[in-house]
Amino acid sequence: MVRPKLGRTMPAIPIRTVPVATPGGSYDILIGQGLLAASATWAGLPRARLALIVTNTTVDALYGDSLAEALAPHYARVERLALPDGESHKDWATLNLIFDRLLELEADRKTLLFALGGGVVGDITGFAAACYMRGVPFVQVPTTLLAQVDSSVGGKTAINHPLGKNMIGAFHQPQRVVCDLDTLGSLPARELSAGLAEAIKYGPIADAGFLEWIESELPALLARDPEALAHAVRRSCEIKAEVVGADERESGRRAILNFGHTFGHAIEAGLGFGQWLHGEAVGCGMTMAARLSQRLGLMAAADVQRLNRLVQTAGLPVVAPRLAAPGSDETGRWLELMAVDKKAEAGSIRYVLIDGLGRAVLRPVPEGDVRAVIAEAQALAA
Amino acid sequence: MVRPKLGRTMPAIPIRTVPVATPGGSYDILIGQGLLAASATWAGLPRARLALIVTNTTVDALYGDSLAEALAPHYARVERLALPDGESHKDWATLNLIFDRLLELEADRKTLLFALGGGVVGDITGFAAACYMRGVPFVQVPTTLLAQVDSSVGGKTAINHPLGKNMIGAFHQPQRVVCDLDTLGSLPARELSAGLAEAIKYGPIADAGFLEWIESELPALLARDPEALAHAVRRSCEIKAEVVGADERESGRRAILNFGHTFGHAIEAGLGFGQWLHGEAVGCGMTMAARLSQRLGLMAAADVQRLNRLVQTAGLPVVAPRLAAPGSDETGRWLELMAVDKKAEAGSIRYVLIDGLGRAVLRPVPEGDVRAVIAEAQALAA
Numbered sequence: 001m002v003r004p005k006l007g008r009t010m011p012a013i014p015i016r017t018v019p020v021a022t023p024g025g026s027y028d029i030l031i032g033q034g035l036l037a038a039s040a041t042w043a044g045l046p047r048a049r050l051a052l053i054v055t056n057t058t059v060d061a062l063y064g065d066s067l068a069e070a071l072a073p074h075y076a077r078v079e080r081l082a083l084p085d086g087e088s089h090k091d092w093a094t095l096n097l098i099f100d101r102l103l104e105l106e107a108d109r110k111t112l113l114f115a116l117g118g119g120v121v122g123d124i125t126g127f128a129a130a131c132y133m134r135g136v137p138f139v140q141v142p143t144t145l146l147a148q149v150d151s152s153v154g155g156k157t158a159i160n161h162p163l164g165k166n167m168i169g170a171f172h173q174p175q176r177v178v179c180d181l182d183t184l185g186s187l188p189a190r191e192l193s194a195g196l197a198e199a200i201k202y203g204p205i206a207d208a209g210f211l212e213w214i215e216s217e218l219p220a221l222l223a224r225d226p227e228a229l230a231h232a233v234r235r236s237c238e239i240k241a242e243v244v245g246a247d248e249r250e251s252g253r254r255a256i257l258n259f260g261h262t263f264g265h266a267i268e269a270g271l272g273f274g275q276w277l278h279g280e281a282v283g284c285g286m287t288m289a290a291r292l293s294q295r296l297g298l299m300a301a302a303d304v305q306r307l308n309r310l311v312q313t314a315g316l317p318v319v320a321p322r323l324a325a326p327g328s329d330e331t332g333r334w335l336e337l338m339a340v341d342k343k344a345e346a347g348s349i350r351y352v353l354i355d356g357l358g359r360a361v362l363r364p365v366p367e368g369d370v371r372a373v374i375a376e377a378q379a380l381a382a
Numbered sequence: 383m384v385r386p387k388l389g390r391t392m393p394a395i396p397i398r399t400v401p402v403a404t405p406g407g408s409y410d411i412l413i414g415q416g417l418l419a420a421s422a423t424w425a426g427l428p429r430a431r432l433a434l435i436v437t438n439t440t441v442d443a444l445y446g447d448s449l450a451e452a453l454a455p456h457y458a459r460v461e462r463l464a465l466p467d468g469e470s471h472k473d474w475a476t477l478n479l480i481f482d483r484l485l486e487l488e489a490d491r492k493t494l495l496f497a498l499g500g501g502v503v504g505d506i507t508g509f510a511a512a513c514y515m516r517g518v519p520f521v522q523v524p525t526t527l528l529a530q531v532d533s534s535v536g537g538k539t540a541i542n543h544p545l546g547k548n549m550i551g552a553f554h555q556p557q558r559v560v561c562d563l564d565t566l567g568s569l570p571a572r573e574l575s576a577g578l579a580e581a582i583k584y585g586p587i588a589d590a591g592f593l594e595w596i597e598s599e600l601p602a603l604l605a606r607d608p609e610a611l612a613h614a615v616r617r618s619c620e621i622k623a624e625v626v627g628a629d630e631r632e633s634g635r636r637a638i639l640n641f642g643h644t645f646g647h648a649i650e651a652g653l654g655f656g657q658w659l660h661g662e663a664v665g666c667g668m669t670m671a672a673r674l675s676q677r678l679g680l681m682a683a684a685d686v687q688r689l690n691r692l693v694q695t696a697g698l699p700v701v702a703p704r705l706a707a708p709g710s711d712e713t714g715r716w717l718e719l720m721a722v723d724k725k726a727e728a729g730s731i732r733y734v735l736i737d738g739l740g741r742a743v744l745r746p747v748p749e750g751d752v753r754a755v756i757a758e759a760q761a762l763a764a
Contacts, residue, residue, distance in 0.1 A: 092474060103545035106722055131513075133724045134540065134551045135631070158516065163485035169516045170552060249517070340488055342515045 013181075013226055016234045020241040022248040024155055025173035029237045031148075031230055036141065036180040037066040039073050045175055046137050048112040050105060051075040054098055054125040055116040056085040059143050062186055067116055067141065075112070079105060083121065088274040090120045090160045098128040109133045112175070118144035118191070119151035119278060123166070126157030130172035140174045143183040145195025145229070146279050149202075149236035150257075152177045154244040160273055164340045165265050171249055179237075181229050193315030194279025196221060197260075199232050200310060201286060202239045205256045208358035210235050215310055222315070256360035259352040260286030263320075263374075266337035270323030283316030284377070292365060292373045293353040303357050320377035330378070331371040338370075395563075395608050398616045402623040404630040406537055407555035411619045413530075413612055418523065418562040419448040421455050427557055428519050430494040432487060433457040436480055436507040437498040438467040441525050444568055449498055449523065457494070461487060465503065470656040472502045472542045480510040491515045494557070500526035500573070501533035501660060505548070508539030512554035522556045525565040527577025527611070528661050531584075531618035532639075534559045536626040542655055546722045547647050553631055561619075563611050571604075575697030576661025578603060579642075581614050582692060583668060584621045587638045590740035592617050597692055604697070638742035641734040642668030645702075645756075648719035652705030665698030666759070674747060674755045675735040685739050702759035712760070713753040720752075 015032035035041045051071050055064055060082040071078045081101045083094050102111065115125035115138060122140050129138035140152035158169025184192065196214075203211025213231070214221070220228035240257065247254040264285030267276055276284075287308050293299035312318050324333035338349055350362045351370075397414035417423045433453050437446055442464040453460045463483045465476050484493065497507035497520060504522050511520035522534035540551025566574065578596075585593025595613070596603070602610035622639065629636040646667030649658055658666075669690050675681035694700050706715035720731055732744045733752075 092478065096474065099543055099550055100545075103543055103549060103722065109724060131550045131552060133549060134538065134553055156516065161481055161485055163482075167485060167515060168481055168513045170513060171516055340485065342491060 013230055016230060018234060018237040018241055020153060020173075021245050022155065022173055024171055024248055025175075027174060027176050029153060029177040029179060029241070031179045031181065031233050031237070033180065033182050033226055035178050036063055036183065037070050039070045041178055042071055042074050045074070045139065046110065046112060048075060048110045048137075050077045050079065050107055050111045051114060052102065052105065052107065052111060053078065053080045053114045053116050054121060054128070055080065055082055056121055057082045058085045059117040059121070063116060063143060063183060067114065071114070083124070086274050087120055087160070087268075087278065088272075090124055090273070092159065095124055095128055095159050098125065099132060102128075102132055107132070107136075109136055111136050113138040114141055115139070115152075115174075116141045116143065117147070118142065119147045122147050122152050123156070123158050123169070126155070126172055126174065127159055127169050130157055130170035135172065137175045138172070140177040142177065142179055144187055144191055145184055145233075146191070146198050147195075148179040148184075148233045149195060150198040150240065152179070153237055153240045155248065164342075165268055165273065166342065177237075179233050181226050181233070184224055184229060189315065190277065191279075192222070192224070194277040194283075196314040197279035197283035197286070197311070197316055199236045200307075200314065201257070201259050201282065202236050204286070204290070204307060204354045204357055205259045205352070205360035206239045206243070206358060207235070210239070211307075211310070211357060215306075218310070218313055255350070255362055256352055259354070259360055260289050262338055262341050262349060262351060263288040263334075265341050266323065266334050267321060269340075270333065270337050271321060276317070276321070280317055283311045283314070284318055284320055287311055287318045288320060288373050288377045289352060290354060291376060292351060292369060293355070295369050295373065296353065296365065298353050298355045298361070299357075303354075318377075319380040320374060322378060331374045334374050335367065335370065395612055398612060400616060400619040400623055402535060402555075402559075403627050404537065404555055406553060406630055407557075409556060409558050411535060411559040411561060411623070413561045413563065413615050413619070415562065415564050415608055417560050418445055418565065419452050421452045423560055424453055424456050427456070427521065428492065428494060430457060430492045430519075432459045432461065432489055432493045433496060434484065434487065434489065434493060435460065435462045435496045435498050436503060436510070437462065437464050438503055439464045440467045441499040441503070445498060445525060445565060449496065453496070465506070468656050469502055469542070469650075469660065470654075472506055472655070474541065477506055477510055477541050480507065481514060484510075484514055489514070489518075491518055493518050495520040496523055497521070497534075497556075498523045498525065499529070500524065501529045504529050504534050505538070505540050505551070508537070508554055508556065509541055509551050512539055512552035517554065519557045520554070522559040524559065524561055526569055526573055527566055527615075528573070528580050529577075530561040530566075530615045531577060532580040532622065534561070535619055535622045537630065546724075547650055547655065548724065549722075559619075561615050563608050563615070566606055566611060571697065572659065573661075574604070574606070576659040576665075578696040579661035579665035579668070579693070579698050581618045582689075582696065583639075583641050583664065584618050586668070586672070586689060586736045586739055587641045587734070587742035588621050588625070588740060589617070592621070593689075593692070593739060597688075600692070600695060637732070637744055638734055641736070641742055642671050644720050644723050644731060644733060645670040645716075647723050648705065648716050649703060651722075652715065652719050653703060658699070658703070662699055665693045665696070666700055666702055669693055669700045670702060670755050670759050671734060672736060673758060674733060674751060675737070677751050677755065678735065678747065680735050680737045680743070681739075685736075700759075701762040702756060704760060713756045716756050717749065717752065
């Protein structure tokens with residue numbers, strides 16, 4: 001892991017700006033190099049006496065000082081809180097560390113929170129911002145590819161409950177999202193792949209051309225080429241902004257962003273949060289949802305194979321794990337885990353399916369087809 | 383404590399309806415007798431498979447069965463959760479009991495919560511509804527006068543933090559508020575008085591005529607005359623609905639509803655939540671805020687005396703308690719407790735002051751005046 005050069009005077013590539021407009025708030029996503037350490041990046045945010053950077057111990061060591069220095073000209077006081085690292089800490093206990101600190105600091109309603117880190121830090125900090133004094137503003141500073149292409153955009157915040165992922169949360173839009181591509185240089189390969197899963201997702205659900213682009217640029221993406229990463233992040237954010245702008249609170253279309261997530265959440269919950277990375281579970285889940293689409297006559301076998309190959313080449317798992325104790329009802333356990341998914345209503349799950357590359361549909365699916373897909377995806381191990 | 387007659391076929395007084403319109407949702411407040419046990423009261427709410435009544439052990443014993451029976455025709459499944467009773471339980475641990483039950487029941491996004499009880503039950507259930515799966519609908523069924531005239535209306539939900547009251551919460555509007563006046567028959571006298579504090583509040587801040595009405599009808603209100611209670615609840619809800627409709631998220635005018643609350647919150651936090659009832663603290667706090675208004679030349683001495691007399695006759699305290707250890711800086715302790723109030727910004731508190739009966743203004747106040755008022759209010763004990 002190499003500490004990337006920050007604060008360069010001339011960014012190597014031009015800064016991209018993606019606007020997001022929702023009923024709950026409008027803001028910009030900035031994408032570029034050297035953003036985090038540049039004081040100018042942080043101009044024009046809501047005025048506050050106190051800024052609190054919430055991060056985790058790993059990211060704090062890499063970028064905490066740079067961000068704190070860059071924020072110093074803008075706020076009378078800049079404080080930092082480093083949470084324990086990992087999805088297993090996305091819970092009440094960790095959330096309360098943020099509230100405790102805010103109250104110790106006598107933080108008022110105008111206090112600005114900066115979520116510096118990956119999806120876990122962004123989700124939990126955003127939820128703290130949603131609830132502290134019934135809502136204070138916050139800024140997303142995603143440092144993982146997954147957070148840059150997906151979780152930092154759209155205002156979904158949450159923590160996990162032992163009985164289900166992201167079960168407790170709020171919709172709370174950030175004031176700005178700052179994607180510094182340089183931070184991806186320090187990302188472990190496994191997390192880079194996990195982020196690619198969410199970028200790949202946008203192709204099947206909304207843009208077949210973007211899927212093709214990722215296929216051809218995958219080597220550059222895996223080599224962390226800034227131009228390639230910049231385009232992947234920008235196009236992902238554009239698609240997400242369009243979907244979220246049309247349906248902030250997921251009463252309809254926004255649910256297509258959950259392609260692969262119903263199976264993925266079952267994997268994460270079944271193995272225990274943190275065993276597989278979220279993006280790994282989504283990668284495998286997308287191949288399963290594609291197979292399900294194929295079974296229902298919606299997706300061509302060749303396209304399913306194509307997605308499968310891309311997921312695998314991106315360094316993501318395509319073989320589904322076993323979630324039940326040996327000898328017990330394996331596919332039944334999956335169905336049980338999927339039933340608590342937030343997308344379930346009145347006990348029946350609406351699956352995000354691909355109706356030809358670039359188009360997603362939501363519908364319930366006969367249980368037999370779901371069971372068959374789970375068994376197939378596990379059999380790949382043989 | 384007498385169990386009131388419920389489910390009478392002919393309400394003794396006509397049902398009043400007060401509409402509330404905010405950006406976050408529009409709904410009706412129903413005020414009348416026999417509402418809780420009448421199945422018709424619950425028609426026209428959002429459809430759901432599961433209704434969960436959240437209440438406390440005390441209220442559950444009185445009205446849990448009646449409400450469950452009245453809801454039965456409307457939902458396939460009606461479940462009940464009785465929380466421990468009291469402001470001291472308005473915390474994370476109790477909130478999590480609601481989430482645990484919802485997940486055990488595999489409650490989906492359409493599940494409807496019914497908050498049956500006083501302000502604590504309403505605030506905590508509303509906050510659970512705001513956060514469960516990022517928001518499910520809920521209905522307020524306030525059974526105390528305080529909840530009927532104030533806390534059940536307007537969408538403020540919250541729990542307490544050891545360092546401050548209502549510090550963690552959300553704005554989440556209910557689908558309906560049902561004020562069954564019969565439930566006030568079972569209310570201990572102390573809680574009836576606490577509720578009167580919030581009703582009295584609306585006079586000084588918005589309607590001098592209503593203050594006069596309460597003065598003349600106080601004996602009827604204390605005797606729990608249904609006509610008098612109906613008018614007090616209706617006029618209180620009308621004023622609150624008007625204020626909240628103009629400023630749902632308290633960026634301005636809504637703050638006038640906090641008249642007496644800055645001092646009141648200091649009392650509650652300083653003595654430990656649950657020692658004084660919220661309405662008792664607000665009652666005493668209003669007399670202190672009135673004195674402060676008088677010191678600043680905004681309120682006539684005669685009006686301060688009038689409010690003081692009304693608060694006292696309503697059965698509420700007008701002598702401020704001691705909050706610091708003997709020998710330490712008493713008024714300093716008050717200032718410290720008030721500094722964490724949500725209304726504080728950048729360390730300076732904007733006090734709700736009365737600029738002539740019926741008109742509230744918000745402004746910062748010199749510390750010396752605040753200290754003087756605290757000392758005065760404590761000296762009344764001598």
